[in-house]
Amino acid sequence: MSTQKWKVTFKVHRQKANNxxxxxxxxxxxxxEEYVLDAVERIWAFHDRSLTFAHACHHSTCxxxxxxxxxxxxxxCITFIHxxxxxxxTIKIEPLRNFPVISDLVVDMSTLYSGxxxxxxxxxxxxSEEPAASxxxxxxxxxxxxxxxxxxxxxxLCISAxxxxxxTSGYFGPAILAGARQASINGGAETLKLVDCADGVWRCHSxxxxxxxxxxxxxxxxxxxxxxxxxxxxxxxxxxxSRN
Amino acid sequence: MTTYTNKPSPSNxxxxxxxxxxxxxxxxxxLNRITALGLTFYLFLHLIILSQLAQGPDAYDxxxxxxxxxxxxxxxxxxxxxxxxxxxxxxxxxLTTFSETxxxxxxxxxFFILITVIGSLIFGIRMFTA
Amino acid sequence: xxxxxxxIIGAGFTGVxxxxxxxxxxxxxxxxxxxxxxxxxxxxxHGLLHCGGRYCVKDQESAIECIEExxxxxxxxxxxxxxxxxxxxxxxxxxxxxxxxxxxxxxxCQIPYKQLTHQQVLKLEPYLNPEVKLAYEVPDGTFxxxxxxxxxxxxxxxxxxxxxxxTDVTELIIDNTGRVTGLxxxxxxxxxxxxxxxxxxxNATGAWAGEIADMAGANVPVRPTPGVMVAYEERFVxxxxxxxxxxxxxxxxxxxxxxxxxxxxxxxxxxxxxxxxVDEQVDLxxxxxxxxxxxxxxxxxxxxxxxxxxLIGAGxxxxxxxxxxxxxxxxxxxxxxxxxxxxGGKATTLRQMAEKTSDIVCQKLDVxxxxxxAETPLLSYRQYYAL
Numbered sequence: 001m002s003t004q005k006w007k008v009t010f011k012v013h014r015q016k017a018n019n020x021x022x023x024x025x026x027x028x029x030x031x032x033e034e035y036v037l038d039a040v041e042r043i044w045a046f047h048d049r050s051l052t053f054a055h056a057c058h059h060s061t062c063x064x065x066x067x068x069x070x071x072x073x074x075x076x077c078i079t080f081i082h083x084x085x086x087x088x089x090t091i092k093i094e095p096l097r098n099f100p101v102i103s104d105l106v107v108d109m110s111t112l113y114s115g116x117x118x119x120x121x122x123x124x125x126x127x128s129e130e131p132a133a134s135x136x137x138x139x140x141x142x143x144x145x146x147x148x149x150x151x152x153x154x155x156x157l158c159i160s161a162x163x164x165x166x167x168t169s170g171y172f173g174p175a176i177l178a179g180a181r182q183a184s185i186n187g188g189a190e191t192l193k194l195v196d197c198a199d200g201v202w203r204c205h206s207x208x209x210x211x212x213x214x215x216x217x218x219x220x221x222x223x224x225x226x227x228x229x230x231x232x233x234x235x236x237x238x239x240x241x242s243r244n
Numbered sequence: 245m246t247t248y249t250n251k252p253s254p255s256n257x258x259x260x261x262x263x264x265x266x267x268x269x270x271x272x273x274x275l276n277r278i279t280a281l282g283l284t285f286y287l288f289l290h291l292i293i294l295s296q297l298a299q300g301p302d303a304y305d306x307x308x309x310x311x312x313x314x315x316x317x318x319x320x321x322x323x324x325x326x327x328x329x330x331x332x333x334x335x336x337x338x339l340t341t342f343s344e345t346x347x348x349x350x351x352x353x354x355f356f357i358l359i360t361v362i363g364s365l366i367f368g369i370r371m372f373t374a
Numbered sequence: 375x376x377x378x379x380x381x382i383i384g385a386g387f388t389g390v391x392x393x394x395x396x397x398x399x400x401x402x403x404x405x406x407x408x409x410x411x412x413x414x415x416x417x418x419x420h421g422l423l424h425c426g427g428r429y430c431v432k433d434q435e436s437a438i439e440c441i442e443e444x445x446x447x448x449x450x451x452x453x454x455x456x457x458x459x460x461x462x463x464x465x466x467x468x469x470x471x472x473x474x475x476x477x478x479x480x481x482x483c484q485i486p487y488k489q490l491t492h493q494q495v496l497k498l499e500p501y502l503n504p505e506v507k508l509a510y511e512v513p514d515g516t517f518x519x520x521x522x523x524x525x526x527x528x529x530x531x532x533x534x535x536x537x538x539x540x541t542d543v544t545e546l547i548i549d550n551t552g553r554v555t556g557l558x559x560x561x562x563x564x565x566x567x568x569x570x571x572x573x574x575x576x577n578a579t580g581a582w583a584g585e586i587a588d589m590a591g592a593n594v595p596v597r598p599t600p601g602v603m604v605a606y607e608e609r610f611v612x613x614x615x616x617x618x619x620x621x622x623x624x625x626x627x628x629x630x631x632x633x634x635x636x637x638x639x640x641x642x643x644x645x646x647x648x649x650x651x652v653d654e655q656v657d658l659x660x661x662x663x664x665x666x667x668x669x670x671x672x673x674x675x676x677x678x679x680x681x682x683x684x685l686i687g688a689g690x691x692x693x694x695x696x697x698x699x700x701x702x703x704x705x706x707x708x709x710x711x712x713x714x715x716x717x718g719g720k721a722t723t724l725r726q727m728a729e730k731t732s733d734i735v736c737q738k739l740d741v742x743x744x745x746x747x748a749e750t751p752l753l754s755y756r757q758y759y760a761l
Contacts, residue, residue, distance in 0.1 A: 016562075016563065016564055016565045017563065017564040017565070034650075034651070035677070038650075038651075041648055042648055045645075045647040045648035046648065049542070049562075050562055050565065051562075052540040052562050052563055053410075054409075054410035054413070055409075055410060055413050055417070056410060056411060056412045056413050056416075056417030056418075056519060056520045057417045057418060057519050057520060058417070058418050058603075058677055058679035058681075059418075059603065059605040059630065059633065059635060059676065059677035059679060060605070060631075060633070060676060060677060061421070061518060061519070061520075061630045061631050061633075062417060062518070062519060062520035062521075063520075064410055064411075064413075064417075064520060068265075070265070071264060071265030072265045077677055077679070078676055078677050102540075102563050103540065103562065103563035103564070106410070106540065106563070109759065110759040110760065112759075113756040113758070113759035113760060114756065114759060114760040116756055117754060117756040117757070117760050123453050123454065123518075123521065123755070124452070124453060124454075124455075124456070127612065132608075132609035132629075132631070132632045146456075146458045146612055147456060147457070147458070148456050148458075148609075148612070148629070148631070149454075149456060149518050149630075149631055151631060151632065153631070161266070163259075163260070163266070163270050163273055163274075166256075166259050167256040167259050167260050168256075205273045205276070205337075206269065206272070206273065206336070206337045206340060206341075206349070207266075207269035207270045207272065207273040208267075208268075208269035208346065208349055208350075209266060209267060209269055209270055211346070212267045212269065216631065216632075217632055219346070219347075221269075221340075221346050221349075222344070222346040222347065225340055225341045225342075225346055226344075228341055229341070229342065
């Protein structure tokens, strides 16, 4: 944190119930090395208690604080002010796209969580499947591999950024397809069948916005392609009689 | 369990082509759509014209006159540009789908844009200096 | 005969765990939370599933609670826990000296430990400071804060509990006998104000417990005590690393997905609703974290934030205050019936805090159902949204 102070105007999306949205402006003094979420929290604490916004962990593990900052999907708890603004600029804060808005900056992410449940994405995976420090081979525990929380934090940024999700409400979306890939990596013919449909793995148009905005190393675009290969492989295998 | 439903709507048509705040991949996607629409339109035109040509030599001659006007030549150049880009992006998609190359998809896109520009220039120069 | 209606204020760990306990016992529960799920202190926990080793010398009550609950949580909600154990490491003479008391404390609180050789510990955690003098393995774990809460909330919801988020409590409704009979709320998603009635109101607002209790004219001696946490890129370790010293600043480093989190400090503050990050404390975390894991010195900072613990105690400050919890029946302490406060405690003991609170609530409402949460596995955390 530096001792500099910047004057920044925040233009925040406001919407209550089903009323039409508008933007409220708040002028704040910010430290360029603090996070966008800190500023949003201060707007609530000191300027406007009617503001609603979601947040929990403040260190990119819960996925609650995703918002569009100047039009681009960001996890606001790890986005420095200086990354997206300068002294005197205006920062636009909007809720994620492609999810129903509950109010202000809060969206309803039920479809994301339900979808993950549907494809069977595992919240906890063996360390060998998602090694986090690439140059160390983790020591195996006596009774199996160590396990870790999976990379995907279900933040919804990828779904918000996906141009297909914006125009096709039935599309499973990158998060869920990446989750299906993770769930079926050691088999899982059922999952592969589930995503092998027009609104599933074939709806992707390779825009790779998902990989661009993912804050958690998931690379959904890559996972979708791997899933496609797995689906095709499974189809070919079943053509020849064997079932995975 | 939530059910998924797809409801096509006119407002979606505008959202397809909105590149604001988005990265290279969205541009690839938008251009792919536009060239696809263009090429499909061209296909229909082509079939209509061919059917007219089946009506005899006079129709053919008057068509050839039309074909040499600058507007049509430009139109045909656009078809070529669209075909080159659309084909190359198709290769990009096939490449990233069937091999572990999605991490270089941006580089591949820029490279294919370069080829599209070069190809278009070559065809353009040949068509307008023939 | 309809079930008694209990309103719980606060959807932090205590609120969701109590909602689960009461809903499991068949009561009608509504949870009111002014923000999003666990957006206060609970969400910001570094996620250490304590084995109790940190408290086994000076705060044995807390230590025993921790090891008991550690084992229970591993059984009922494994979906959000990395059960990879933990280490207590000594780096200097002072640490080595402390280890004698520490070992006695572990024995007294029945915390299992196993000494590792220098070679063993560095093989286990290659990024640990190679100057490590002593190392003991303990059954620590790490967990995902939000998803732990969602698992409790999902199970509560499946038993009929209702959650109303983004809703402020503006006033407690007290009748002329001095009994809390409900509360006035402001639903900020619709900008609507309403009244809710309840047979019992549980104040589970943690660090804010004093503020809510004030609304009833009740007194809760909670001392909000914030501390800093800093997250760095790179998952240097796969288990919690504790400094083998008496509880002090920056003596815990643990993995959280692809990061490590270093915590924490302890100081007092007036305004709870926003606690700014203090640069000196962040620098201190870097120093203390790097002492345990030298790689942190060159790591990129990913996040820095403040979390306010609710410490209970009158007279003492900071680290000398016990980390245990307390349930206040305001009929006894302030002659205000229908109102109960639960505060203090730690994330690891959430289920036990809920059990004690629910026991008191049920006793006051004449509901004779035993607690079953220790044996009841929780639903998948995603069911909170899928239900």
